[in-house]
Amino acid sequence: MEKIERVTTGIPGLDPLIEGGFPKNSLIVVAGPAGSGKTIFSCQFLYHGVLKYNEVGLYLSFTESRDSFFRNFAQLQFDLTKLEEEKRFRFMNLSTVKEEGIPEILSTIIDEVSSNKVSRLVIDSFTAMAQAFKEPIDARVVVYTLLDKIVRQLGCTTLLIVETPIGEQKIGMGVEEFVADGIIILESFVDHLEIKRRALIRKMRGTNQSLKYHNIVISKDGIRLTPMV
Template sequence: MAELIKTGVPGLDHVLKGGLRRNSSILVTGAPGTGKTILALQFIYYGAKDYGENGIFISTEESLEVLDQSAKNLGMDLSSMVNKGKIFFLQKPIATLKGGITSLKGLLDVIKKKNVKRVALDSLIFFEYLYPRFDGNKMEFRRQVLIFMQEMKKAGVTFFVVSERSVTDFDRLTYDMMDFVFEGIILLSRIRKGSYFERVLTVAKIRGQDHSLDVYPVTIGTEGLKVLFDQTPFSLVEKEEGFK
């Protein structure tokens, strides 16, 4: 049996029937504002804090200052973990192209030296900064990303990657070529019922692993993002007639 690690996201490990396989690569995808960055942050933060696994958070989206502030409102003291050397934050790699981690090799060096076990990438756009030359050649680009992911696996890292997509409806979701290189896909969305929106999560696939295929309600509050694994989204419950 492969070793399962806890995600650090309350409820998600139940949905995953124990957790994520160590060294797997997981895509977290959904529309803007659905909680992808928060999910990735919790994976890194609680991995370091509760499970002793050092992490790297690569952000092409937000600065550490901005993320630290929103993390505080979600119960995470991100900067203290960064100061303790348990979490390494790489910000907007495009701005550090002349120094710092700009290559796969640079990243692998940090992983090794700092005993890093979890890496989160927010978002997939990072690869376009890393491999701008291959932009016009989709096959080569995909090959480079695959090499990157294999190296993460060899380095003993569990890898979380965020990607944005515009379609929020699970039934109308289309997959991108890049989606298939990941071993697992977690989808986040909002479902409207009347004038309310409800946050939901589903695990679309985890290669070689049994997991629930149900859609679960998600809440985001002062304790962060939680998956209500024992509930059904109210927005998906058919109106029961005759029970008034």
């Protein structure tokens, strides 16, 4: 059996749970409610690839401006400005492109990934992108295009952020769950009057992954996973 090539995540505590990292050139859904750590998790994945492997990372946002994004991460140990100046980290706000429809969105993403030789991509978020969908089938078209054109053909390991209401089991529009190679669920919950976070690897294709919940710990160094006691 051929061994699956892995991409290390840069999230301390995660790689041992998924046999060393995400399958290379895979589409991974990162789902959870607001405040569960999705943005930090995803940006840290890009940051790790840029710093450790000299890769090019691209963060696409449909809601947040560059200034707001960089200001928030300046509070952590993430020097995104330096990496941006070196053209190794790219941030794009696609809020205006969203109004132009699905073909323009997909064309913009494919062009950016191809022309900049991007190997790690984050799309934040599929939920916001869905506002441009005119027909239910658009969701399937977008996910399959991402998987075929960007992930497989261009060789870009991609994290697709999906917003989910607290307590909701269904992910997004449903199609993401079946098409994605992996699904990471981030949750926030109340424990003894304190809000805590936890993560679960619901799916990771070709991987004997952990099926246990793990604590999410967020600090100035970013996000890490620890065993739940």
